[in-house]
Amino acid sequence: MTALAVDAPRPKSRFLLDRQEIIGPLFIAPAILYVLVLVAMPFLLAIYYAVSAYTIFDPTYRFVGLKNFTDVIASEVFRRTLINTFVFTIGAQVIGLVLGKFGAMLLMQEFRGRGIARALVVLPWAVPVSLATLAWQWMFDSLYSVINWTMIAVGLMDPAEPWQWLGQQDLAMVAVTVVHAWRLFPFAVVIFIAGFTSVPKDVLDAATIDGAGFWRRNYQIILPIIMPIAVIALIFGTVFTFTDLSVVYLLTRGGPMNGTQVLGSLAFQVGILSGDVAHGAVICLFLFPFLLVAVIFLLRMLRRREI
Amino acid sequence: MTALARRIAASGSFYAAVVVLVTFSAFPFYWMLITSLKTDGDLYNLDSNPYWFNAAPTLAHIEYLFTDTLFVRWLINTALIGLCVVAITLVVAVPAGYSLARTPGRGGETLGIGIFLTYLVPPTLLFLPLSRVISGLGLQDSLWSLVLVYPTFTIPFCTWLLMGFFKSIPREIEEAAIVDGCTVVGAFVKTVLPLSVPAILTVVIFAFTLSMQEFVYALTFISTSDEKPVTLGVATDLIRGDVFYWGELMGAALIASVPVAIAYNLFLDRFISGITGGAVK
Numbered sequence: 001m002t003a004l005a006v007d008a009p010r011p012k013s014r015f016l017l018d019r020q021e022i023i024g025p026l027f028i029a030p031a032i033l034y035v036l037v038l039v040a041m042p043f044l045l046a047i048y049y050a051v052s053a054y055t056i057f058d059p060t061y062r063f064v065g066l067k068n069f070t071d072v073i074a075s076e077v078f079r080r081t082l083i084n085t086f087v088f089t090i091g092a093q094v095i096g097l098v099l100g101k102f103g104a105m106l107l108m109q110e111f112r113g114r115g116i117a118r119a120l121v122v123l124p125w126a127v128p129v130s131l132a133t134l135a136w137q138w139m140f141d142s143l144y145s146v147i148n149w150t151m152i153a154v155g156l157m158d159p160a161e162p163w164q165w166l167g168q169q170d171l172a173m174v175a176v177t178v179v180h181a182w183r184l185f186p187f188a189v190v191i192f193i194a195g196f197t198s199v200p201k202d203v204l205d206a207a208t209i210d211g212a213g214f215w216r217r218n219y220q221i222i223l224p225i226i227m228p229i230a231v232i233a234l235i236f237g238t239v240f241t242f243t244d245l246s247v248v249y250l251l252t253r254g255g256p257m258n259g260t261q262v263l264g265s266l267a268f269q270v271g272i273l274s275g276d277v278a279h280g281a282v283i284c285l286f287l288f289p290f291l292l293v294a295v296i297f298l299l300r301m302l303r304r305r306e307i
Numbered sequence: 308m309t310a311l312a313r314r315i316a317a318s319g320s321f322y323a324a325v326v327v328l329v330t331f332s333a334f335p336f337y338w339m340l341i342t343s344l345k346t347d348g349d350l351y352n353l354d355s356n357p358y359w360f361n362a363a364p365t366l367a368h369i370e371y372l373f374t375d376t377l378f379v380r381w382l383i384n385t386a387l388i389g390l391c392v393v394a395i396t397l398v399v400a401v402p403a404g405y406s407l408a409r410t411p412g413r414g415g416e417t418l419g420i421g422i423f424l425t426y427l428v429p430p431t432l433l434f435l436p437l438s439r440v441i442s443g444l445g446l447q448d449s450l451w452s453l454v455l456v457y458p459t460f461t462i463p464f465c466t467w468l469l470m471g472f473f474k475s476i477p478r479e480i481e482e483a484a485i486v487d488g489c490t491v492v493g494a495f496v497k498t499v500l501p502l503s504v505p506a507i508l509t510v511v512i513f514a515f516t517l518s519m520q521e522f523v524y525a526l527t528f529i530s531t532s533d534e535k536p537v538t539l540g541v542a543t544d545l546i547r548g549d550v551f552y553w554g555e556l557m558g559a560a561l562i563a564s565v566p567v568a569i570a571y572n573l574f575l576d577r578f579i580s581g582i583t584g585g586a587v588k
Binding site: 025277 | 324328329333350357400406427428432437438462520541551557575
């Protein structure tokens with residue numbers, strides 16, 4: 001870029017607009033500023049709140065050290081919340097990936113109506129999460145649940161004792177996990193399709209001629225090729241599930257009895273609804289080590305891609 | 308079994324699998340549709356088959372939604388927020404993506420990855436401190452708070468997307484314009500931007516849909532009904548006390564979902580290549 005062909009003198013007013021070493025930083029500055037002011041600064045603010053006695057009602061920055069952290073860790077509800085968050089995340093990823101692989105293998109075939117099928121499969125991931133979750137809330141209704149109606153109709157459920165999907169802890173866990181997996185699997189489908197189609201056909205043909213069977217082709221050729229993409233998808237999916245609070249907030253409000261509480265919803269309840277910003281900030285910060293791991297993995301994947 | 312029969316059986320089970328998959332993904336949307344068109348008497352009757360109409364369909368819920376609720380207002384709010392976010396995103400991300408694409412050496416790439424990573428920072432981590440910042444700025448209960456905050460996730464993603472695109476434009480085109488007497492900025496505006504219309508269109512769609520899908524910040528910052536975006540308004544304001552207006556709720560959810568779903572389907576491939584960092588072409 002330094003080797004621009006012309007060095008002819010130009011009018012002075014255009015001088016600044018001509019200097020690439022000035023324009024480069026000038027062009028990138030607003031983006032960096034935005035991220036610094038509205039991402040980095042709030043993050044530091046969160047740390048600050050976490051070590052102070054700040055509440056909405058008493059906004060003092062009295063330093064209390066790690067007391068808020070020990071308070072939170074000591075609480076029964078928090079430990080339950082932490083476990084829930086992992087259960088939801090892992091459960092949803094596993095179901096999502098299995099369905100994603102299954103869906104991708106189906107939708108890669110040529111068949112009539114494939115376009116429509118793909119569009120319908122992508123829906124759960126495309127529409128706003130809060131609106132989609134409302135539909136599930138109605139499907140899990142305590143009285144008019146269509147799922148219960150169907151199970152009663154086919155004789156799988158006792159009409160006298162319909163299941164309370166959102167009112168019993170174990171069922172509520174299942175409900176939230178299913179909704180998360182439902183939201184996530186279209187993403188996995190799309191990523192898997194993209195991955196499979198990026199495997200060169202001649203490589204596969206050559207392997208087949210050399211005697212590689214179905215499993216060998218699957219695990220020794222296709223898998224290594226699509227691995228980077230699959231891992232990136234997995235990282236995004238994990239981060240989005242782990243940090244989500246809308247599904248839990250809308251379906252169960254964290255209940256019954258904090259049985260489905262996740263880090264996000266608990267932080268919302270403590271920090272916003274109860275106004276205890278300091279303890280809420282501590283709960284949020286527990287997301288951070290997890291995010292850091294995700295970021296490191298993602299960085300490695302992106303670097304590997306470049307080489 | 309003859310070969311033909313076997314083939315029919317195989318394709319039959321294939322289609323059955325497709326139907327199961329599509330039913331799982333799309334059933335909630337069918338459920339929105341049919342719920343929004345049923346009469347209350349049909350809806351709240353345990354004896355009637357819920358999968359189909361047992362009384363004549365009605366548009367009463369939809370009508371109520373448009374005449375007696377703030378639904379239209381919420382749609383307008385969402386559109387307004389989306390447009391402002393798109394404008395801010397373009398103004399910030401287009402030059403940033405270009406600058407990163409043309410920075411020599413690995414510096415641009417590294418900085419680009421750094422900005423992209425902020426896309427991974429979730430609202431859940433920042434909503435508490437940001438809610439204090441917003442109330443400090445006097446923007447609480449105002450949709451402008453969302454206009455200010457949403458670019459924090461649209462800018463990183465769109466900068467990344469644009470960086471990849473600008474890299475694919477040969478530098479010689481700009482250099483030719485510079486030789487012809489353009490400034491560096493002039494060359495960018497006159498040669499690169501016209502070539503970038505598809506990429507910029509993608510950014511517009513994504514900034515808009517990403518800001519339309521957001522829920523956490525809206526829930527945290529806004530409690531006044533007529534400042535809410537549609538995702539928040541529908542989820543919180545169509546419920547009076549313990550009474551859910553399911554017909555209205557489902558109608559509203561469906562109507563607000565349709566445009567996003569269409570936009571997503573059209574631009575899906577670009578989104579994927581953005582998120583996988585161009586690993587998939």
